[in-house]
Amino acid sequence: MGIERVHAPGSMVLLTRLSKQVYRRSDEQLLGMHLRLLMALSYVRDHDGCPQQELAEVLCMDANNVVLLLNELEELGYIARLRDPLDRRRHRVELTKGGLKALAGAEQAQESIEDDVLQALDADERATLWRLLTRALAGAEPDLGEAYSATTASIST
Numbered sequence: 001m002g003i004e005r006v007h008a009p010g011s012m013v014l015l016t017r018l019s020k021q022v023y024r025r026s027d028e029q030l031l032g033m034h035l036r037l038l039m040a041l042s043y044v045r046d047h048d049g050c051p052q053q054e055l056a057e058v059l060c061m062d063a064n065n066v067v068l069l070l071n072e073l074e075e076l077g078y079i080a081r082l083r084d085p086l087d088r089r090r091h092r093v094e095l096t097k098g099g100l101k102a103l104a105g106a107e108q109a110q111e112s113i114e115d116d117v118l119q120a121l122d123a124d125e126r127a128t129l130w131r132l133l134t135r136a137l138a139g140a141e142p143d144l145g146e147a148y149s150a151t152t153a154s155i156s157t
């Protein structure tokens with residue numbers, strides 16, 4: 001005698017499972033970088049000059065781990081940290097030309113991952129999914145404004 005299914009998995013469970021499929025396929029060799037670096041670079045591109053603390057909030061990381069992440073990106077020549085002229089205690093993060101080039105390559109590779117993971121959806125459904133996810137993220141992170149990049153989400157893995 002089996003257990004009768006009364007409920008289908010909720011949206012959060014489905015999103016988490018789909019996210020794990022993306023992580024599983026996001027090989028460093030394919031992307032040219034770890035997915036967490038891609039996500040950080042994508043946000044910095046969309047919010048050039050963002051404060052370092054904003055990255056911590058957006059990426060759902062503690063400040064110490066963000067510093068380690070930014071150190072890695074800086075060593076690769078992908079970002080530059082500059083003192084905020086209005087508050088010398090803060091750093092602003094800017095994308096370099098090398099970072100922009102690396103990001104473009106990683107995003108191109110990411111398209112093949114997206115095609116694989118979302119193969120059951122047609123182009124219109126993918127566009128609808130993107131709009132819904134963008135709107136949901138904007139609602140979940142209202143302080144970050146409307147220009148929030150849908151490519152960023154928690155990278156606490």
